[in-house]
Amino acid sequence: MLTDPLRPSNSALRDNLRGIVRWLRDVPVTDPIERRHAPVLQVLMAFILVTVPGNWAYHLAVVRTPMRRDVIVDVGVDVLVWSAAAFALWLIRRGALRRATFVFVGAMLLSLTTMYASIGLTRQLLDQTYPVLTIVLGGLVLGRRELWTIYALLMAMFCLGGLVDVMTLSGRAYPRPWIGAANLPSLAISYFAITLVVDRCVAALRGALDESRRLTRALASSNATLRDEMTARERAQENLLHAQKMESVGRLAGGVAHDFNNVLAVIEGYAEQVQDSAETAHLREAVQGMAAAARRGSAVTRRLLNFSRRESIRMEVFDVADALRDIAPMLRQLFVDGSRVRIDDALDTPRHVRMDRGQLELSLLNIAANARDAMASGGRLDVGLRAVRHAGVDGVAIELRDEGEGMTEAVRRRIFEPYFTTKPAGSGTGLGLAVVRDAMHAGGGWIEVESEPGEGTRFRLWLPAVPAPEVPEPACAAVRVLLVEDDEDLRELLLHALDDAGCVAIATDNATDALRLLRDAGDSLQVIVSDCHLPGTEHGRLAWLDAVDLPIVLISASAEAEARRLHDAGRHVSCLPKPFAPTALVDRVRRMAANAQASMT
Structure with a gap:
């Protein structure tokens, strides 16, 4: 290969010139x-x-x-x-x-x-x-x-x-x-012309520079104003979302109370069977029934907490079918006759999406509530789940079709506008579908609607599919755990469950003893399990965990704020809201220990 002998010298000359320019x-x-x-x-x-x-x-x-x-x-x-x-x-x-x-x-x-x-x-x-x-x-x-x-x-x-x-x-x-x-007159005239030209040119250049500076300041001011407006819009969006959640909770309050009465009735009935029967089969059936009723009550309280709590957008990957199954009871509670809601899951394999799960559930409840209002004289709401490919992207579509009165084309074009509503004063805010649209866009999807007067309405929500999250392999059973729980009965129950699962657990009911146990145990502990509302703590803040460099499982119904604080401080935190099954805690502890061990290898 032939090379140019002048290339190195030219390169050196360019480097020297650049160095001189930088020096100047x-x-x-x-x-x-x-x-x-x-x-x-x-x-x-x-x-x-x-x-x-x-x-x-x-x-x-x-x-x-x-x-x-x-x-x-x-x-x-x-x-x-x-x-x-x-x-x-x-x-x-x-x-x-x-x-x-x-x-x-x-x-x-x-x-x-x-x-x-x-x-x-x-x-x-x-x-x-x-x-x-x-x-x-x-x-x-x-x-x-x-x-x-x-x-x-x-x-x-x-x-x-x-x-x-x-x-x-x-x-x-x-x-x-x-x-x-x-020569004096000609010199005076010539230099006057030169001076005047220089004066005007410099004045024009300085004026242009001043104008550029003014425009730059105006642009900076506009950018600051735009940032403030965007911040205000995001804050308003969060307020709208919270208002929608509260509105949905108000609508569902009667259904929640009814559902809790059913749960309590089931537990009471099984408790009577335990008292009146000595047969092992009946006892086992009663215990299983009470456990199922407790799980149902746990689901209701968890849904109610999610809807009533002010939360920012939290993106997560989840299975759409699981989310639909979880929200199905609350969809049915919106109707006097729960049989008027039919769920059709046509997915043959799990489909995962990435968005705020609470917003998806809120969107489905909003659409279902509108369908209920549109079917005052009767009708059915069909909720379907389909795999749909859109613009070359695999995704999943949730279709909600009602048999209500439908809407005109003029109304259909405006239904996503904030504050637009066709309901009487005091019956609606006109914010529900605007929140639905924003939630779908935030998840990378879209929403469309088809409707004609007298023919009902069909909403179609589409979200792109994403890979399922990786599930780490469980760690060995003998995980060393510090349990901090002030409720004595629950502490003993969880301690026995951890021991039965092969974990090595020690327990206390306050932060002071927990710190002492941490110092005594040295580096032998692997996971900390703690309630957020311990004696001596304020607003669920666990200051004693700030200096702890171990995986943490928070077992409170309202632990998200403290979990975010600890996460921002660099801690590995997971939330397990109460109530939960003891086996769920064992599984969570093992996964946290496995994640910590994997990050060290």
């Missing part, structure tokens, strides 16, 4: 305009430091210019300008760019005054570098007042030079000595 820009200047001028001014000063000595070396060594009086004066003023350029470069490197420009422009004006006073005007007309340079630097760096001050000083110097020329010609008895000042 690296000055401690805060003003953005001065920061842009700094590299050019440094290059200008360096150019003068190099070219002025080189120019005089050429004239003295090559051209061999004789050292006349005017040449000596010229060398002297160039030495002054060279020294001023060196000092100005030093000042720029220390961030004093405006002061450096004052020094350099002042040195050039002093040099020009010296030259015009000693040599005159006419001999200086061939080289106008210094006068023009002072005007440009004054306009760009120093400001408008300084620019016109420099113009006035230049006119005074030109007049001084013209006066010197007139006096020189008069001394030589020249017939028209005033010719020495003949």
